[in-house]
Amino acid sequence: xxxxxxxAALTQKDLRVELxxxxxxxxxxxxxxxxxxxxHFALPSGTGDAAAYGVLWVAIVFTALLGLARAWxxxxxxxxxxxLVLAPCDRSAIWLGKTLATLSFLLASQAVALPAFVLFFAPxxxxxxxxxxxxxVGICAVGSLTAAMAAAGRARELLLPLLVLPLxxxxxxxxxxxxxxxxxxxxxxxxxxxxxxxAVLSWASFEYVVTE
Amino acid sequence: MIHARDLExxxxxxxILFGLDLDVERGAFVLVTGPxxxxxxxxxxxxxxxxxxxxxxxxxxxxxxxxGYLAHEPLVYRELTAIENLDLFGRLYRVPxxxxxxxxxxxxxxxxxxxxERVSAYSRGMTQRLAVCRALxxxxxxxxxxxxxxxxxxxxxxxxxxxxxxxxGSRTIVVSTHDPDRLAPLATGRLAxx
Amino acid sequence: MGLALFLALHVAPEDAxxxxxxxxxxxxxxIALTAYFCFGLGAWKALMLLWRGGERYDLESYVxxxxxxxxxxxxxxxxxxxxxxxxxxxxxxxxxxxxxxxVLFLFYGAYFMLRYSLEEGARRARTxxxxxxxxxxxxxxxxxxxxxxxxxxxxxxxxxxxxxxxGTMFLAFCVSWAAVTLLAYVLYRVELVGKRxxxxxxxxxxxxx
Numbered sequence: 001x002x003x004x005x006x007x008a009a010l011t012q013k014d015l016r017v018e019l020x021x022x023x024x025x026x027x028x029x030x031x032x033x034x035x036x037x038x039x040h041f042a043l044p045s046g047t048g049d050a051a052a053y054g055v056l057w058v059a060i061v062f063t064a065l066l067g068l069a070r071a072w073x074x075x076x077x078x079x080x081x082x083x084l085v086l087a088p089c090d091r092s093a094i095w096l097g098k099t100l101a102t103l104s105f106l107l108a109s110q111a112v113a114l115p116a117f118v119l120f121f122a123p124x125x126x127x128x129x130x131x132x133x134x135x136x137v138g139i140c141a142v143g144s145l146t147a148a149m150a151a152a153g154r155a156r157e158l159l160l161p162l163l164v165l166p167l168x169x170x171x172x173x174x175x176x177x178x179x180x181x182x183x184x185x186x187x188x189x190x191x192x193x194x195x196x197x198x199a200v201l202s203w204a205s206f207e208y209v210v211t212e
Numbered sequence: 213m214i215h216a217r218d219l220e221x222x223x224x225x226x227x228i229l230f231g232l233d234l235d236v237e238r239g240a241f242v243l244v245t246g247p248x249x250x251x252x253x254x255x256x257x258x259x260x261x262x263x264x265x266x267x268x269x270x271x272x273x274x275x276x277x278x279x280g281y282l283a284h285e286p287l288v289y290r291e292l293t294a295i296e297n298l299d300l301f302g303r304l305y306r307v308p309x310x311x312x313x314x315x316x317x318x319x320x321x322x323x324x325x326x327x328x329e330r331v332s333a334y335s336r337g338m339t340q341r342l343a344v345c346r347a348l349x350x351x352x353x354x355x356x357x358x359x360x361x362x363x364x365x366x367x368x369x370x371x372x373x374x375x376x377x378x379x380x381g382s383r384t385i386v387v388s389t390h391d392p393d394r395l396a397p398l399a400t401g402r403l404a405x406x
Numbered sequence: 407m408g409l410a411l412f413l414a415l416h417v418a419p420e421d422a423x424x425x426x427x428x429x430x431x432x433x434x435x436x437i438a439l440t441a442y443f444c445f446g447l448g449a450w451k452a453l454m455l456l457w458r459g460g461e462r463y464d465l466e467s468y469v470x471x472x473x474x475x476x477x478x479x480x481x482x483x484x485x486x487x488x489x490x491x492x493x494x495x496x497x498x499x500x501x502x503x504x505x506x507x508x509v510l511f512l513f514y515g516a517y518f519m520l521r522y523s524l525e526e527g528a529r530r531a532r533t534x535x536x537x538x539x540x541x542x543x544x545x546x547x548x549x550x551x552x553x554x555x556x557x558x559x560x561x562x563x564x565x566x567x568x569x570x571x572x573g574t575m576f577l578a579f580c581v582s583w584a585a586v587t588l589l590a591y592v593l594y595r596v597e598l599v600g601k602r603x604x605x606x607x608x609x610x611x612x613x614x615x
Contacts, residue, residue, distance in 0.1 A: 002306065009303040013289070013296075020291040020330065078331075078339075079285030082262055083346065087304040088277035142540075149533050153523030163520060163537075166513035167544060170551035177554055190547075190554055197543055205536040208456055212263045212528040224525040225608065264528060 006089040010097025015104065017074045024070045028063050028109040035059040036116055052121035053128075053179040057172045059113065060135060061165075064106055068143040069160055071102050072151045085210055095144055095206035103140040110136070124179065127188065131178035134191035135171045141199040142167050148209050170194050213238045213273045213354065213384045214259060220267035221254050228254045232268070234403065238353075241380050241398050244388040246405030252388040253284065253358055255405070259386060260356045272354065277305060280352030282360050286343035290332045294323050294342050297331065298349060305350035317345040321371050337365025344372060355379070357387045361394070430491065432579055434484040436586035437477050438503060442545070444474030444590060445510070449542040452535035464531035465605075467538055468521070469598045473590055475514045481507050502552050509548050513541055 018024055039055040075081035084094050110132060118124055124132075143164055150159040171194060177187030214236035221229045228251045236242055244252050257263045258270060260281040272279075281287075288297045295314060302310040318324045321341045331339055340363040347355065361369055373394075379385065380398045387395060392402070448470035455463035485504045486496050499505060517537055524530035 006304060009300055013292070013300050016296065017289060017291045074289060074291065077290050078288055079283060080287050080289055082281075082283065082285070083287035083301065084304070086260060086262065086276060086279065086281055087301065088275065088306070089304045145536075149520060149537065150523070152529060152533065153520070153525075155523050159516075159519060159523055162516040166509055166516060167540070169509055170544075170547050173551040173555045186554060190551060193550070194547055197547060198540070201540060201543055205456075205539065208532040208536050212532075222527070224527060225612070227612070266527070 003090060003093060006093040007096045007100070010084075010094060011100045014074075014098055014101030018101070018105065021074075024067055025105050025108060028067050028105060029112050031066050032059055032063040032109050032113040033116055035062055036113065036120055040120055050180050052117075053176055055121065056117050056132075056179070057135065057175040059117075060106075060110070060132065060175070061139065061168050061172065063109055063113070064136070064139045064143060065161055065164060067102055067105050067109075068140075068147045068164070069157060071098060071144060071147050076151060081210070091207040091210055092203050094210070095148070095203060099140050099144040099202075102144060103136055106136045106140060107133070125184075127184035128175075128179040130188055131175045131184070131191060134188065134195055135175045138171050138191065138195045138198060139164070139168060141195065141202045145202040145206055145209060148206065152209075167198070213240075214386075215271045216258075216265075216269065218268035219258065219265050219270055221251075221258060221263065222266045223254075229258075229405075230267075236384060236386065236401070238273075238384050239381050240384055240400045241395075242386045242401045242403060243392050243395055243399045244386060244403045244405065245390075245392050246388075250405040252405055256281075256356050256358045256386065256388055257283075259354075274353050277350060278353040280347040280350065280355045282343055282347040282355075282357040284358055284363070286331075286339045286346075286363075288331050288339065288342055288346060291330055293330055294318060294327045294345075297342065298345060301346055301349055307350050313349065314345075317348060320375070321345055322367055335365065336363055337368050340364050341368045341371070344368070344375070348375070353383060355383055355385045355387075357385070359388055359390065361389060361391060430484055430488040432582040433586070434481065434488055435579075436583040437484060438481040438507065439583065440586050440590045441474050441477035441481055441507070441510075443587070444470050444477060444594070445514070445538075445541055445545065448474055449538045452538035455531060455535045456539075461531075464534065465601055466598060467535060469594055469601060471514060471517060471538055471541075472597065473594050475511070475518075476593075477590060478507055478511055478514065482511060502549070505552050506545070506549055509552075510541070510545065513544060517541070 036055065036059050039059065043051055043055065072081070075084065085091060114124060114129070114132065143160075146163040146167070147160055150156040150163060153159065170190065174187045174191035174194065178184040178191070181187060214234060216232055216234040219229055219232040219234065220227060232255070244255060246252050254263070258265060259272060260279055261272065261276060262281070264270075289300075292300070295318070298314045298317070299310065301307075302314060307313055315324070318327050321344060323338065323341055323345070326334065326338060331342065334342070340360075344360065344364075347357070360372055364372060376385065376387075376395065376398060389395060392399075448467045451463045451467035451470055454460065455467060482504065485501065485507070489498050489501065489504070490496050497504075517534065520537060521530060521534050524533060
């Protein structure tokens with residue numbers, strides 16, 4: 001199971017780099033809180049709880065974008081990505097390690113964001129929390145890949161949101177639906193389907209994005 | 213070990229290399245010279261397997277695990293220590309007796325005392341020495357070194373000289389350099405790019 | 407193409423409840439179907455590129471997606487006209503097809519931004535191909551998402567039973583569809599040949615210098 005060993009080594013590396021650099025995670029925490037506050041002011045009174053749930057997913061998507069924009073930065077300093085690509089390990093392991101690490105950061109930011117949301121806006125039930133986790137998986141999977149695509153070219157900071165947002169639409173629908181609708185399970189299934197399809201696609205196609 | 217016919221590589225519309233034929237036997241020591249912009253780095257990236265030719269054929273008789281590449285960039289993580297960097301690559305390259313090998317290399321290249329400091333605190337010369345360690349870590353059959361002396365400090369230059377002298381003959385080595393005389397005694401062949 | 411237009415606008419009898427707007431269908435739906443087909447073709451060529459690795463697939467995939475985007479934009483425009491004629495508004499979120507095309511427009515618009523940010527070469531070809539594959543995966547998933555977001559049903563021409571589509575109407579629709587597909591095919595080939603000529607000309611110029 002050297003594949004899993006490789007992934008473990010790579011994830012560990014990403015976690016360690018972030019804990020040392022300490023720039024992305026605190027920024028994500030502050031950002032998600034700021035976004036929630038801004039969105040509170042952006043909703044006129046009388047819009048009700050349903051709109052508040054929409055707010056949550058917008059905040060999550062934009063926080064994820066923030067984290068993803070920084071995801072491959074350590075690999076581009078000193079050209080390390082070439083070093084990883086040259087290694088005999090499967091290139092998809094690089095994607096998986098990065099996705100798992102980014103997912104950890106996003107989940108960590110939500111440990112703060114979700115209580116804050118409940119405090120500022122409205123309660124969250126188990127379906128909603130499950131949806132949050134599924135949305136996180138989906139956006140990190142797709143985001144890691146598209147961030148790598150964008151990083152190869154010019155104007156990478158501009159490009160990443162353009163690539164991610166259309167892909168995030170089904171996730172937002174699933175998330176909001178799970179929180180708002182009575183039969184939230186259907187939306188969880190949508191999210192699970194999205195995650196299955198796009199995680200596999202991202203995993204399989206990373207090799208082609210990062211090599212010539 | 214390396215065979216290239218009519219090798220061409222373009223970036224966008226520009227052709228950097230074209231019509232290149234190359235044959236390198238196992239154990240050879242090839243010096244690649246040429247002015248800036250002549251395609252030395254491109255050729256070395258092709259040999260290392262980082263990029264593919266746009267035309268022509270290139271055959272390198274070893275797999276990824278058998279290639280050690282030294283670039284202009286050090287290819288190490290700034291936020292990790294020397295030991296952590298080498299440990300990561302050691303795991304990815306499945307280096308046997310990893311700890312011992314890492315320790316040995318760090319000592320050989322004078323980085324043992326700085327082994328637990330982050331690369332961001334290193335001087336340019338130290339970082340490059342670490343890059344050399346990374347390239348040699350898995351005892352590659354083919355060493356592809358892109359202007360290794362340009363970023364090394366005086367100590368590093370001497371250490372690399374010693375290392376190359378020891379490895380010459382038992383490995384295939386391709387080095388691009390602005391200073392061919394330094395390595396001339398070891399060289400079995402030369403390639404001058406225009 | 408002219409024949410199809412003629413048929414669509416003059417021969418097909420007016421639909422009882424939708425009136426003249428129904429005629430837009432004869433253009434709108436074929437254009438939408440053609441757009442889907444183009445995106446599918448683009449993804450297929452992309453798969454060929456990644457799997458077989460022939461250089462020509464990149465251009466073919468790009469041109470197919472370009473055509474798909476053009477037809478997609480036309481779908482949105484004709485859809486807006488239809489919406490205006492049917493309901494008096496230029497846009498409605500209640501039409502699943504229109505919303506899906508809006509999402510696809512955003513997605514494939516980003517395709518071109520991605521392509522322009524990368525330098526010509528294998529990296530750009532492969533990255534574009536992967537993105538094109540993501541596009542076709544997105545189509546059904548988005549559609550499902552939009553459906554679940556609870557919109558009312560966009561009247562689909564074939565599945566409605568009853569006297570909605572008489573024989574002549576159906577014939578007119580098929581002619582229109584064939585005509586639009588033919589148009590798309592012609593545009594595809596024209597653009598492909600044009601781009602290939604450009605590339606060949608560039609190579610010729612370079613080998614002369």
